[in-house]
Amino acid sequence: MEIIAQLDKVSYLYPSSSDLVLKNISLEIRKGEFLGIIGPTGAGKTTLCLTLNGIVPQFYGGRFFGYATVAGLDTLSYPVSTFARYVGAVFEDPENQLLATSVENEIAFTLENLKVPREEIIARIPRVLAAVRLEGMEKKQPSELSGGQKQRLAIAAALAVQPALLILDEPTSQLDPVGSKEVFATIKELNRSLGITIVMVSHAAEEMAENADRIAILREGMIEKIGTPAEIYSQVEYLEQNALRPPQVAQTFALIARERISTGKIPVTLKEGLALLEPLKSYYRPSSLESTSYSSPTSPLISVKNLSHTYLSGTKALENVSLDIHSGEYLLIIGQNGAGKSTLVKHFLNLLSSTKGQVFIEGRPIENLSVSDLSRSIGYVAQNPDNQIFNITVEKEVSFALTNLGYPVKVVEERTSESLAAMGLLESRHLHPLSLSKGDRARVVIAAILAMEPKIIVFDEPTTGQDYQGAKAILEVTRQLHQMGKTIIVITHHLYLMPEYAQRVIIMGQGTILLDAPIRSAYHEIDLLSKTYLTPPQAVLISEDLAKLSGHRSDLLTPNEIASCFNYAIF
Amino acid sequence: MQSFNWQTVERDSFFTRLDFRTKLTIMIVITLIAFTWESPIAGGMLTFLVALSSLLVGVKVNYLATILKFMLPFQLILLIIMGFFNIEQVKHLTGKTELTTLLMIGNSKMSVEGTLYGLNIIFKTLTMVFIVPLVIFTTDLNKMIVSLTKARVPYKIVFIFSSTLRLFPLLAAESKGIIDAQRLRGLAIERMGWLKKARVYATIAVPLILNAMSKSQKLDLVLQSKAFSGDPNRTFLHESVLKFTDYLIMFCFVVLLLVVIVLYFWLGVGKFPWLIY
Numbered sequence: 001m002e003i004i005a006q007l008d009k010v011s012y013l014y015p016s017s018s019d020l021v022l023k024n025i026s027l028e029i030r031k032g033e034f035l036g037i038i039g040p041t042g043a044g045k046t047t048l049c050l051t052l053n054g055i056v057p058q059f060y061g062g063r064f065f066g067y068a069t070v071a072g073l074d075t076l077s078y079p080v081s082t083f084a085r086y087v088g089a090v091f092e093d094p095e096n097q098l099l100a101t102s103v104e105n106e107i108a109f110t111l112e113n114l115k116v117p118r119e120e121i122i123a124r125i126p127r128v129l130a131a132v133r134l135e136g137m138e139k140k141q142p143s144e145l146s147g148g149q150k151q152r153l154a155i156a157a158a159l160a161v162q163p164a165l166l167i168l169d170e171p172t173s174q175l176d177p178v179g180s181k182e183v184f185a186t187i188k189e190l191n192r193s194l195g196i197t198i199v200m201v202s203h204a205a206e207e208m209a210e211n212a213d214r215i216a217i218l219r220e221g222m223i224e225k226i227g228t229p230a231e232i233y234s235q236v237e238y239l240e241q242n243a244l245r246p247p248q249v250a251q252t253f254a255l256i257a258r259e260r261i262s263t264g265k266i267p268v269t270l271k272e273g274l275a276l277l278e279p280l281k282s283y284y285r286p287s288s289l290e291s292t293s294y295s296s297p298t299s300p301l302i303s304v305k306n307l308s309h310t311y312l313s314g315t316k317a318l319e320n321v322s323l324d325i326h327s328g329e330y331l332l333i334i335g336q337n338g339a340g341k342s343t344l345v346k347h348f349l350n351l352l353s354s355t356k357g358q359v360f361i362e363g364r365p366i367e368n369l370s371v372s373d374l375s376r377s378i379g380y381v382a383q384n385p386d387n388q389i390f391n392i393t394v395e396k397e398v399s400f401a402l403t404n405l406g407y408p409v410k411v412v413e414e415r416t417s418e419s420l421a422a423m424g425l426l427e428s429r430h431l432h433p434l435s436l437s438k439g440d441r442a443r444v445v446i447a448a449i450l451a452m453e454p455k456i457i458v459f460d461e462p463t464t465g466q467d468y469q470g471a472k473a474i475l476e477v478t479r480q481l482h483q484m485g486k487t488i489i490v491i492t493h494h495l496y497l498m499p500e501y502a503q504r505v506i507i508m509g510q511g512t513i514l515l516d517a518p519i520r521s522a523y524h525e526i527d528l529l530s531k532t533y534l535t536p537p538q539a540v541l542i543s544e545d546l547a548k549l550s551g552h553r554s555d556l557l558t559p560n561e562i563a564s565c566f567n568y569a570i571f
Numbered sequence: 572m573q574s575f576n577w578q579t580v581e582r583d584s585f586f587t588r589l590d591f592r593t594k595l596t597i598m599i600v601i602t603l604i605a606f607t608w609e610s611p612i613a614g615g616m617l618t619f620l621v622a623l624s625s626l627l628v629g630v631k632v633n634y635l636a637t638i639l640k641f642m643l644p645f646q647l648i649l650l651i652i653m654g655f656f657n658i659e660q661v662k663h664l665t666g667k668t669e670l671t672t673l674l675m676i677g678n679s680k681m682s683v684e685g686t687l688y689g690l691n692i693i694f695k696t697l698t699m700v701f702i703v704p705l706v707i708f709t710t711d712l713n714k715m716i717v718s719l720t721k722a723r724v725p726y727k728i729v730f731i732f733s734s735t736l737r738l739f740p741l742l743a744a745e746s747k748g749i750i751d752a753q754r755l756r757g758l759a760i761e762r763m764g765w766l767k768k769a770r771v772y773a774t775i776a777v778p779l780i781l782n783a784m785s786k787s788q789k790l791d792l793v794l795q796s797k798a799f800s801g802d803p804n805r806t807f808l809h810e811s812v813l814k815f816t817d818y819l820i821m822f823c824f825v826v827l828l829l830v831v832i833v834l835y836f837w838l839g840v841g842k843f844p845w846l847i848y
Contacts, residue, residue: 053796055795084797085798087796089796091789091792095741096793097793099734099794105713108808109797112805112807114798115805115806116806117806118806118807121808125808143740157797370759370761371751372754375755375756376757379755380752382752386782387745387752388749388756390752390753390775400756401756401757402757434781449756452756452757
């Protein structure tokens with residue numbers, strides 16, 4: 001098979017670093033293949049991608065060893081602009097890669113730089129927009145597009161150059177499930193119909209297993225394993241040991257196999273997994289798992305009565321929403337972008353005023369309280385912790401709110417130390433918050449909120465942009481806070497992460513509450529979830545299939561729960 | 572979600588179809604005329620005409636009202652200073668030895684002539700401020716970029732200008748997010764005085780600058796991958812062609828400027844005492 005890109009014993013050292021980021025990498029990328037790259041944070045995935053368009057080392061400098069060729073051209077011998085003709089690149093954050101003021105200008109930008117004649121640019125724009133299903137949006141501003149549309153626009157812009165190789169670095173990590181699906185479908189279609197070679201870095205194990213031809217595992221700058229998705233993702237134990245998440249279907253079957261039940265092979269796609277269930281049904285003994293109940297004491301902490309909100313633009317974001325949240329609950333709010341999740345939560349914080357209806361916190365109408373008054377009752381952790389950091393030491397950051405609220409110095413010191421200790425940050429108290437890792441920065445913000453001793457803490461998309469390990473670490477903090485008696489509200493698109501934590505789920509769609517139920521039943525409302533463009537975790541879909549096969553419903557949520565229903569010993 | 576966007580007029584008019592270079596010429600000529608005229612009557616008429624033109628081409632009344640509201644305190648200060656303290660200049664301009672008293676506070680006199688001169692300066696500033704939305708908001712940003720490049724403005728500068736316009740709404744939204752984050756940490760900004768508020772706004776600079784730096788690093792990377800070199804000989808999707816109407820209007824405005832200058836020096840049209848003294 002023809003080779004489009006080749007790395008031969010490539011090692012690389014960034015100018016400011018003392019450790020090699022890439023170590024002796026040899027890799028052949030075949031023309032027309034879809035190569036997935038996975039690995040923990042800091043493994044060198046982005047650097048590897050940037051090597052393929054010459055940006056490493058030409059833009060960054062540093063020390064580069066070995067040879068890298070793309071389309072037969074040595075990446076050291078030609079300028080980066082030459083590689084822009086052969087290699088398209090799409091990065092993680094759609095906001096940071098769209099430069100122009102209209103969709104058509106975004107597509108034209110690289111072509112203009114490459115001095116492609118105007119007539120040719122005009123001819124290519126509708127073609128690439130059609131390829132990513134954004135026809136008719138030429139004149140729109142990128143800011144008017146949804147997350148998925150923005151990322152598809154970035155792909156269209158890369159595609160306009162007619163590249164032989166398309167590199168995508170975490171293109172779906174900032175997107176909701178709909179956006180993510182749109183991007184994967186588009187990429188696969190481009191790969192299949194136009195034969196464009198794809199190199200994609202992603203943590204989305206289920207989608208990578210479905211779409212990639214080969215998967216390479218990068219760890220500490222080295223390619224540790226490379227093979228088909230079936231070869232890679234079936235090594236569940238190895239992946240887990242290396243902080244990588246296998247698809248849930250593979251995890252489920254690996255756990256069943258550990259019960260000494262022969263599954264034949266470890267499937268990595270849902271389709272394969274469901275096909276393997278039939279022969280296993282005789283081992284299946286569903287146990288009745290109880291829904292994790294949540295307490296309903298007499299008066300709710302937050303009470304929402306017939307709440308509606310219409311933005312100045314005329315967009316109806318909430319319509320007649322009523323809801324009670326009680327002390328000690330762990331609540332999950334889900335729904336596609338624009339469903340009204342953030343708008344609802346902003347009413348809890350008084351950051352938005354209702355068009356109709358009321359919100360009560362501990363029985364008090366929220367309109368009588370200022371945002372700063374409310375901060376004593378309810379804390380808010382934003383998706384990007386960096387936007388909530390504005391002090392020069394971790395300690396000052398944590399004591400910031402207490403000083404604002406006028407507590408005596410002694411109380412400020414005591415509470416600051418307690419919060420720092422609770423978040424494991426005592427040793428970092430004199431460091432600049434921004435010198436810490438992203439996960440620790442999130443902990444600083446949580447510690448700062450914790451110091452105010454709020455009864456409720458809201459986490460808005462806490463796992464977005466995090467790898468599996470980072471996401472789990474933050475969710476463990478939410479568990480810790482919940483165990484401390486706090487009421488936790490989490491907004492997330494990552495449904496597969498939540499069964500171990502959340503008790504109750506609010507499914508939102510088009511500004512209304514579509515369902516308010518315990519997590520066990522909510523996750524099994526497959527039709528309802530699909531109405532709001534959410535896909536339940538694979539374990540839920542396997543459980544549904546098992547229910548059909550066995551005739552017993554047990555609403556299982558996780559691979560562990562499913563595996564626990566398979567028992568070899570009873571035969 | 573609310574978002575901040577660059578404002579453009581929705582109405583398609585004769586003015587929106589003009590080339591940006593023609594509009595720039597209009598802006599320069601009007602600004603020079605506003606600078607030249609000292610008469611509050613002439614200046615007032617010019618301000619009125621520019622404001623009316625802005626409204627006719629589709630600039631929103633609210634926008635002009637916001638500008639006026641923002642400028643009001645400065646204008647009042649200007650009027651008071653001119654009324655009370657601009658004595659020698661207005662004596663010279665009117666040829667009077669004694670000024671007409673409008674108001675007396677203690678021993679200080681506010682003169683009619685000084686106040687009228689203050690009005691003239693207010694009209695000058697308003698004309699210059701109102702002409703900007705008339706020119707900018709009626710031009711598609713893409714055409715503005717091509718037009719500026721054709722006017723021999725270096726492409727790198729034009730690119731920085733257009734990127735700023737693109738990034739400005741993002742930074743504005745980020746600033747609001749940071750202020751909200753501080754309010755959520757007990758900062759009662761609504762109960763603060765102006766000075767304290769200013770100090771709070773200063774603190775948002777740290778995360779904002781750090782975010783902007785991180786954004787610019789990512790932008791650098793994106794630009795590299797998109798073959799950006801700042802070469803002015805790149806091609807352009809949009810065209811900027813000066814039509815006959817553009818040339819005609821540019822010619823008319825240059826002639827207008829010459830006529831204004833001749834009439835100013837020959838007949839005193841637009842001088843401070845014109846139609847008053």
